[in-house]
Amino acid sequence: MSISDALLQRSSWNDDELATDGVEVVDAPFATVGGGLGSFAMVDMLRVAGVDTEHIAVLGALESPSSTYEYLAGNSQIPPQERLRSDSGSVMDNVWGWPGYALREAVSERTLRPAWQALTEPILTEYYTPRAGQVYASVAREAQRIGWSSMLRPGVVRTVRRRTGGGYFVLHTPAGQAEPSAGRPVRRVAYRCRHVHVAVGYPGVKLLPDLQVYREQHQDWARVVNAYEPHDHVYEECRRRRCTVVVRGAGIVASRVLQRIIDDRDAHGAQTRIVHLFRSYPDGPQGDRITFRRPARKGWSYQAFNYPKAAWGGQLRDRLDRLEGPERAALIDEMGGTNTAPRRDWQDQLERGEREGFYRQLLGTVSVVEPTGDAAGVRTTVRAPEGDPITFDADFIVDATGLEADIEEHRVLADLLRYGGARKNPKGRLDVERDFVVRGTESGDGRLYASGSITLGGYYAGVDSFLGLQYASLRIADSLASQGFGTRIGPVRSVTQWWRWARNLPA
Amino acid sequence: MTPTLSGRIQTRIVALVVVGGLWTLIIGPLLPRPAGSSLSDMYAALYTALIVVVVLGIVWELLYHVLQQFRWEKDWPTMFGLLVAIPEGIAAYLLLDAGLPWDQRMVADGSASFPLAAFLIMFTTTWLLVWAVVNGPMQLFFLRWRFRGGRYDDRW
Numbered sequence: 001m002s003i004s005d006a007l008l009q010r011s012s013w014n015d016d017e018l019a020t021d022g023v024e025v026v027d028a029p030f031a032t033v034g035g036g037l038g039s040f041a042m043v044d045m046l047r048v049a050g051v052d053t054e055h056i057a058v059l060g061a062l063e064s065p066s067s068t069y070e071y072l073a074g075n076s077q078i079p080p081q082e083r084l085r086s087d088s089g090s091v092m093d094n095v096w097g098w099p100g101y102a103l104r105e106a107v108s109e110r111t112l113r114p115a116w117q118a119l120t121e122p123i124l125t126e127y128y129t130p131r132a133g134q135v136y137a138s139v140a141r142e143a144q145r146i147g148w149s150s151m152l153r154p155g156v157v158r159t160v161r162r163r164t165g166g167g168y169f170v171l172h173t174p175a176g177q178a179e180p181s182a183g184r185p186v187r188r189v190a191y192r193c194r195h196v197h198v199a200v201g202y203p204g205v206k207l208l209p210d211l212q213v214y215r216e217q218h219q220d221w222a223r224v225v226n227a228y229e230p231h232d233h234v235y236e237e238c239r240r241r242r243c244t245v246v247v248r249g250a251g252i253v254a255s256r257v258l259q260r261i262i263d264d265r266d267a268h269g270a271q272t273r274i275v276h277l278f279r280s281y282p283d284g285p286q287g288d289r290i291t292f293r294r295p296a297r298k299g300w301s302y303q304a305f306n307y308p309k310a311a312w313g314g315q316l317r318d319r320l321d322r323l324e325g326p327e328r329a330a331l332i333d334e335m336g337g338t339n340t341a342p343r344r345d346w347q348d349q350l351e352r353g354e355r356e357g358f359y360r361q362l363l364g365t366v367s368v369v370e371p372t373g374d375a376a377g378v379r380t381t382v383r384a385p386e387g388d389p390i391t392f393d394a395d396f397i398v399d400a401t402g403l404e405a406d407i408e409e410h411r412v413l414a415d416l417l418r419y420g421g422a423r424k425n426p427k428g429r430l431d432v433e434r435d436f437v438v439r440g441t442e443s444g445d446g447r448l449y450a451s452g453s454i455t456l457g458g459y460y461a462g463v464d465s466f467l468g469l470q471y472a473s474l475r476i477a478d479s480l481a482s483q484g485f486g487t488r489i490g491p492v493r494s495v496t497q498w499w500r501w502a503r504n505l506p507a
Numbered sequence: 508m509t510p511t512l513s514g515r516i517q518t519r520i521v522a523l524v525v526v527g528g529l530w531t532l533i534i535g536p537l538l539p540r541p542a543g544s545s546l547s548d549m550y551a552a553l554y555t556a557l558i559v560v561v562v563l564g565i566v567w568e569l570l571y572h573v574l575q576q577f578r579w580e581k582d583w584p585t586m587f588g589l590l591v592a593i594p595e596g597i598a599a600y601l602l603l604d605a606g607l608p609w610d611q612r613m614v615a616d617g618s619a620s621f622p623l624a625a626f627l628i629m630f631t632t633t634w635l636l637v638w639a640v641v642n643g644p645m646q647l648f649f650l651r652w653r654f655r656g657g658r659y660d661d662r663w
Contacts, residue, residue, distance in 0.1 A: 121584065308581055
């Protein structure tokens, strides 16, 4: 039976109403909505905290917890053999963070190099970062160990509503069903939960406004692409014929895209020319205090990870934890913003590109993007800070400015804002407490938690990272334990559970 | 590591007292002793050395914390944790050899000095062990320690 519109207009539901509507009700004390790495980090922590698989439902549409991550990383030019921008100790499959990726790579590949790098980073060497493939393989192993598939209920979550009397209903459409077709109503299941965790990631990709306008006006999805969308056709065409590519943005994804284009020049004889367009052009240390200053050069701001390391668990975490509202948002922006990793090989490539004339930097604001006269390319007109507007033609424009999108574009989040009592924080994402409870959504003795990128702007900066997901999971697990769900992980449980992890025994 | 000041001090005390204390107990009998000194003399000297490294270490940590402020990442690279052993070891030995904080020097060849060979072995092995524990296994026991900048207390 389909759920009635009358019920969908109500901010809380009771058991009888669902029964009247003929919705199947299934009990699950804890449900996590998403099924990606955010859900995985949460469930991994709860399993270590002694919560049984029967008490957890994972509601998501993904084949494996790392599917979406692999898809986005692959599109943004990080295939499994390439390295991510992540610390050795941010170990997705291991809540303790030890042994880290570097040590494990050293053991499995019988080489001291990764261990030496982790030992001497960042003084003698660059920060060690793990290969994407190592992360995926170890997540798959851990998923198996904690019984992921037995908790997974494949399907799509429509909405999370408060339950009259406490807790929540999570309305779920099991996988394998299309929208209503001839005479066959869509089966819906309502999970009756005490606590719910929402980790749905980015609602989508977002193009720069001028590129969005171009796409809509000219219905061209091939020449103007977002780096997180599949866009291999760009690189393929660049190998077939001499092309010009405009790269927009100066973050880690722009670095990857530039590397891919230049690697293709070097390895496959591509003749690609690059115009790199900057909105702002830092060239010299950023920050007005000697104790808070980030290196920047030739348009790039450099730091090892997306925030200074201490934002995950040191002085900067503590500082942010004490701030509220706009001050908090400002510190997050100061520590983060657009930045990339200071990798010598990338810097060398770009210097060579400038010398040989295939890489050119431009600073300015785009006034219009339109098709070229022969409709074979795209023409960009840029207002430079001084002088006349500049116009240049290209075969492709790659928007590498990120994945930002409005949380209201996600059905579950929009619903929580409308009916669930959730609010937005100063950065426009979900407003959460320090323990990641979504403010305003309490329901009797039940709590609604959120983690991941949808909580950026809260008391923790690195929410959209492996370690940040684990931090959120630990805070949530502690909060749940204080309400009698699971056990607070103390030293004894921690060590015995680690020992089980090390021997790959079920949690 | 990304320690806070109180995390530094707490970690120094816990790691040196627990790991260093046990290790000193184990290696005490194996260390070279000047002729005529007993094992209990040796333990007295070694635990005095340990106390010096802990207490003087708190002062060192204040200095490291100041230096850390000049790092954008506000972290303390793994390698620094090893390198600082050199000045710390020298300072601790000079203090002990001057008969401070209380005289644990031993007489050999007619002159009183703090046993250098025993100190070097004990200090180096203890430092390496503590460094190795702090850079990994510590997290197995204290899951929240790394997120709290090295603090053990219950405050998040």
